Amino acid sequence: MTAKTKLQGLATAAGFALALFVGGATTASAEDVTLHMAVPDWPPTRIMKKYFDEQYKPPSGNKVILDVDFIPWPDFYTRVNASLTSGEKKYNMSVADSQWLGAFVEGGYFRKVNDYIEADPALAKTMADIHPSFYNAYSTYPYTSKNIYGFPQFPDVLVTYGRKDILCDAGEQAAFLAKFNSKLPCTGEEIDAMDWTAFENVGKFFQRKKGEMLAGKPLDDDFYGIAFQAGKGYDFSSMQINGFIWQEGGDIWDETKIPDGKAEGVVNSPQAIKGLAHYLSLIQYMPPVAKTGTMDIFKSDELFREGKVAMNIDWIGLGEASLDPKTSKVSDKLVFGLPPGTKGADGKLVRWNNLGGQPFVFTTWNSDLQNKEGMEFVKWWLSPAIQNQFAAGGGQSAVKSVYSDPKYVTYRPWNRAWAAALDWQKDVWHVPQFFELLTQQQDQFDLAITGKQDAKTTLDNVAKFQQDLLSTAGLIK
Amino acid sequence: MSAITPTTPVPGLFEIQAHNWKLAILVGLIVSVLSMFALPPEAAFWITGAMAAMVAAAFVVNAYRRHYYGGLLVAPAIAVLFVMNIFPLLWSLGLSFFAYQSNQQTIRFVGLTNYTKVLTDSLKAPENWANLTNTAMFVVLTVTAQMIVGFLLALMFAKQFPLRKYLLILVLTPMMLSVVAAGVFFSYYYDPTFGLLSYFIRLFTGEQFILMDNKAGAVAGIVFADAWMWSPFVMLLVLAGLVSVPKYLYEAAAIDRVSGWRRFWSITFPYIRGLLMLALLFRTIEAFKMADLVILLTKGGNGTMTISYHLIRIANEQNKTSEGAAISYVMLFIVIVLTNLYLYIANRRTEGA
CATH class of the missing domain: 3.40.190.10 (Periplasmic binding protein-like II)
Structure with a gap:
């Protein structure tokens, strides 16, 4: 390398450095x-x-x-x-x-x-x-x-997904009226007005075997009236059960009442037990997979999209797939409404649900x-x-x-x-012990859903566990 | 230079030499302990790491100077083993004596409390015990199923028949699938509405068949899926034993008109016994750790909760790191005892033969 090229190199490098410096200064604001x-x-x-x-x-x-x-x-x-x-x-x-x-x-x-x-x-x-x-x-x-x-x-919130083609069928409408002396909900407004008894009737009414008639056509597979989440994983039963408990006037452990709020006596109150028992009584009208404890939000959605149930309660977040003809056999037959409520003392519907x-x-x-x-x-x-x-x-x-x-x-x-x-x-609790509370509760609910124990035993066990855990954590005095 | 180890004199303890590993250990210990007390935990961690590296380097130099090339060749493997396995193992052993949750910033020494909690707490111990019993049940059932099916398959494939090569590949596929794929496949297979099993049974009964709604069915479902996946593994090992039996022994036996039963026990079995024990050992250890299929098929419902899945929940989902570590060490202890029992029985049989 000659002295001249060295100099040239230095000059280039200096120029480059200067450019960088100036450039840096101009872009400092962005x-x-x-x-x-x-x-x-x-x-x-x-x-x-x-x-x-x-x-x-x-x-x-x-x-x-x-x-x-x-x-x-x-x-x-x-x-x-x-x-x-x-x-x-x-x-x-x-x-x-x-x-x-x-x-x-x-x-x-x-x-x-x-x-x-x-x-x-x-x-x-x-x-x-x-x-x-x-x-x-x-x-x-x-x-x-x-x-x-x-x-x-x-x-996100829970909504009722319905099958218009079946719910609005004239023959089914007449038969439902004859059997239950009430109109089979067909429009969105009629679904909005449903209470759990109406939902249960839909469940009873549409439980059909392969070969029986449905909306004027013979069934090529068993058909069911209703579905909602009843799975052991994550929160796939609590999110529905909480709604039942609140609607009956019961409560879950209330974190806004720390440290005076108790778990025992609240979580297993008679109202809460009634709510859970009501939830459990509907499982029999659902597709049989509910009895295995694996009917999570995805399974009930899949059953609905495959045309195996008339009504399903699920998150809106899963709704797009049911609208898409590529993933749904019922994409053109949909009707949506509020999830069922429980009739209060004044005759109005109490509609508490867990948000998502x-x-x-x-x-x-x-x-x-x-x-x-x-x-x-x-x-x-x-x-x-x-x-x-x-x-x-x-x-x-x-x-x-x-x-x-x-x-x-x-x-x-x-x-x-x-x-x-x-x-x-x-909403369900937000405390740091959330995952422990949820896991234990889901395990207990699963035992009830699969028929191993009744609602009272289940909520007694949940209450005892929560009382113990939350007292240790200092959240219950 | 000769291949014999040169007799470099062993340096005195305080002689500063690159290969003086005794001095390296001493210095490393002192510096590490001092840094733990004097420096913030993050700095102490790296200084201790550097000291460990220094001691390792001293060992390497020592081995090189003394021509312990064998040792040098396995050193990288040992280093990886140490960093990836032994160090985390010791670290978690340490954690099991502290009250520590990975999502909280506090740590407190509690001695054996985690162990007593896991083993004796009135709420936790029965659950742990039930999960352990379930695990034991799965170990016995899945391993028995796999050993029998795998063994029979091996006997079949030891003979020559048309299409043997292709059938063998087909039989080995389940083992190569990911467990998740197999789990999803089986969850559909058992599904009462969409499933094949329910479909075939309905041809006879007219009713949808719900396999997984009781303990016996759920366990059967998981055991079948596990056996389907891992029987080929047992088969592969046993097959290796079967083809290694010298033909002339069978020929001699045929001349002596030995019965098939006797031929099996006196010729075949001694050749495959070692491999059978190996398969048994591998499968037992694996079955003890079963969580994947349980998560995919039942989420631990219907009495299928295993201790491994329980551990995943405790340590990963609920962030109770210390309690999780304590359960793992109890598990590790059980597995080690079981393994040694196996090896003891296997060795005694060999000596007796």
């Missing part, structure tokens, strides 16, 4: 911000990512990248739990089931976001417009306190910039335009101004039940 997010792999999160990539323009001028890990549902809790507790600090945001809040807030993983909301009046206004059922369940910890942790990603869906949350190790950009993203996500677009694409919105808009019910056939259902939603 930084790259990456938000790593853990979400379950299903349409509501896929849609969110799609909208973000196509439409989101950060008001700060920064370049914001939403790096999303789509994790299959059955693995979702395990993966998020492992990532958070291992200390790898990988995710800045995560979708979480509302019940996880306590466990991860107490562990120091989920960040309280009151400061960002207070600093941003527009965001505070949006938060005030979220329906209180969802706001309390998704955002607050301790439940109904002032501490805010999450924002609705995909809010998921919030998304921020983690504690984010930089201030990441949090700020994340909040902008949240604000954009909860803005009416995007929420409407999301609902039209198969999502749901917890924002009042969005779902009370008349065009909301036109997006999907089940949306007619949405607004009416929201006032009747409660």
